[in-house]
Amino acid sequence: MNTENNHHLNQLNSAQEEAVKHINGPLLVLAGAGTGKTKVLTSRIAHLIATKNALPSQILAVTFTNKAAKEMVERVEKILGYEVPGMYIGTFHSISARILRKNAELLGLTSSFNIIDMDDQLRLVKRILAELNIDTDQVNPKAVVNQISLWKDKAIKASDVDDIGSYHGNYYDAVKQVYKLYNDELQRSNSCDFGDLILHVINLLASNEACQNYYNKKFKYILVDEYQDTNVSQYLWLRLFAQGHNNICCVGDDDQSIYGFRGAEIENILRFEKDFNGAKIVKLEQNYRSTAHILNAASKLINTNQKRHGKTLFTESEGGKKITILSNWDDNAESNSIIQEIETLKIRQHKLSNIAILVRAFFQTRSIEEALLNEAIPYKIVGGLRFYERKEIKDIIAYLRVVNSDSDNLALERIINVPKRALGAAAFAKCNDYSRTKDVSIYTAISELLKNSLVTGKAKAGLEEFTSLINDARQMLQNSSLKDLAKFIIERSGYEEMLKASKEVNIDTKLENLREFCEALSEFHNLDEFLEHVSLVNELQDQNSEDSVNILTLHSAKGLEFDTVFLTGWEEGIFPHQRSLEESGDKGLEEERRLAYVGITRARKKLYISYANNRRIYNKWQVSTPSRFLRELPDEAIELKGSGTRFNNSYQKKTSSFNTTSAAKFKVGDNVIHTSFGEGNVKSLIGDVVEVNFESGKCRFVTANSLKSNCV
DSSP, X not given: OOGGGGGGGTTOOHHHHHHHHOOSSOEEEEEOTTSOHHHHHHHHHHHHHHTTSSOGGGEEEEXXXXXHHHHHHHHHHHXXXXXXXXXXXXXXXXXXXXXXXXXXXXXXXXXXXXEOOHHHHHHHHHHHHHHTTOOTTTSOHHHHHHHHHHHHHTTOOGGGGGGOTTOOSHHHHHHHHHHHHHHHHHHHTTEXXXXXXXHHHHHHHHHOHHHHHHHHXXXXXXXXXXXXXXXXXXXXXXXXXXXXXXXXXXXXXXXXOOOGGGTOOTHHHHTHHHHSTTOEEEEEOBOSSSOHHHHHHHHHHHXXXXXXXXXXXXXXXXXXXXXXXXXXXXXXXXXXXXXXXXXXXXXXXOOXXXXXXXXXXXXXXXXXXXHHHHTTOOEEETTOOOGGGSHHHHHHHHHHHHHHOTTOHHHHHHHTTSSOOSOOHHHHHHHHHHHHHHTOOHHHHHHHHHHTTOOOHHHHHHHHHHHHHHHHHHHHHHHSOHHHHHHHHHHHTTHHHHHHHSOOTTHHHHHHHHHHHHHHXXXXXXXXXXXXXXXXXXXXXXXXXXXXXXXXXXXXXXXXXXXXEEEOOOBTBTTTBHHHHHHHHHHHHHHHHHHHHHHHTTEEEEEEEEEEEEEEETTEEEEOOBOHHHHTSOGGGEEEEEOOTTTTTSSOGGGTGGGGGGGTTOOTTXXXXXXXXXXXXXXXXXXXXXXXXETTSOEEEEEGGGEEEOOO
């Protein structure tokens, strides 16, 4: 290999270079926070191409967001110095959609199948529940959608639910019924949900040997980003693509696996060596983001977890500012102490956009927001409603979907009577019944009903108005731009007139959104491209571009970094979260600790961690106990500040940390009684906090002085 083709290795440290140059066989790259995992992924792709080990079209690289995929393509091309067409780089869903478009007929679909979103899923489930005469007060439609999505993430088909031991009882019998009819309707209307995209590819490869052989040969090398976040379906998907050559490189961090509630399986990354014989493991431990004190704290805390591969972050930059622990009397004092620190940073010319306040749950933001407003400090809640999720935009997209496909029943249902066209429930039910009886789409049913004069009166006029609009739009699509087509639909449908006639206070914003939407369509070559983009887009969008403090949850913060970070509400019951402990026990505790690790490693230069001795939750004051995670931080990395009653002895081990003498009267197994929760027995002792299994069946963390011995 000549040096001309070797320049992409120049900026790599020894561990990164080892990962990049390991060509054949399974490879697991354990990439700690801020250790340059994207550099490794992109350099490895460039290395495969530059050394002619693979053509661009023979490389499959999978990540979790469209933004990450786009950045990966750009960085590979920057490294190589030229455009690289033909690479399969994208999300699990976008790559699945791309493969299914070419093989749809093998699964009983057409290449123009629709990808439905959560709103469409909910509408379909509600309809099926009504058809089955199932009371939505007893079976929540959103819960059904979530359960179906969970089953698909675990690769469980409707026919397989009976074999899953935990799914029994009347509720799951009802959900199983809905699941089957839901899938039947998707198939009938030539549609897929997000879970289907991956499941269909799994079924395609598993059931069609020729197809699997084709893709096993086509993709010589597979690269996976954020492997710790993969679920069961994604794991099976990857195994099928890697079958045969096993040239799979998975990059991830078991210490940052925080999406168990979404179905992510940390076991996927923990058992990599068992799944792929002869696997090589490379650890990236040199951090390029944070100071030594921040990394020391993160490493000490995460070392408490048992289920992990194990690694220790380090940096060549010594020292830095210590982590400040803010102790506060209550949550209002906590918010005010944070704002005081931000005011100081602002005076010192720190940009507000480089400051983040991270919360475990959104209810914590109320007092923080009020304090920011009182001091006129601009802020934004990161993760608000995205552009394509706004009602007016989704409505016009639904029109475009119907223009694009007769089979899209769900889009048609959304806008058949928006704006109002005098179509009552009875008229639509007649169209739907005809559709089912004749096994045709609802749009085809409407056309045939009109042709055969089977509808009359106002309903006939409304349906004729609708089909005329759609037919004219389809004619216009042949010769006009998407921008002009959208304008035509907005005006001709009466949608703009409907908005202007409404009494909503935000009407100007909605109209502006529609204008922006029309402009956005100019970036797409055709309607199929646009509709697929809308279906797959999954990017956070800022609420404004003003220099403002960022407020977001710890889960939303993963992958981001800020100069200054405030971690709030570090109290037992909030963080670690009580529900995680009650529902998942030790497994939940370890995921909460990984979440703390993620929060700590978001900070580049300065980190604050705050807690309150008293907090108002659901309008009730509760006495709080500092989080156990605070005790797991190294003394040399922290400094103390605040006015909380436990401030003087909460963290300094030499001065009776957490008032340990108050718990000394108890031991594991003791029978105890609590004034509010009743009788129970001691499960564990953590300073002045006692973990108790109560007779109610719940496990809670309470202060030692709230308990009495219940010995007989």
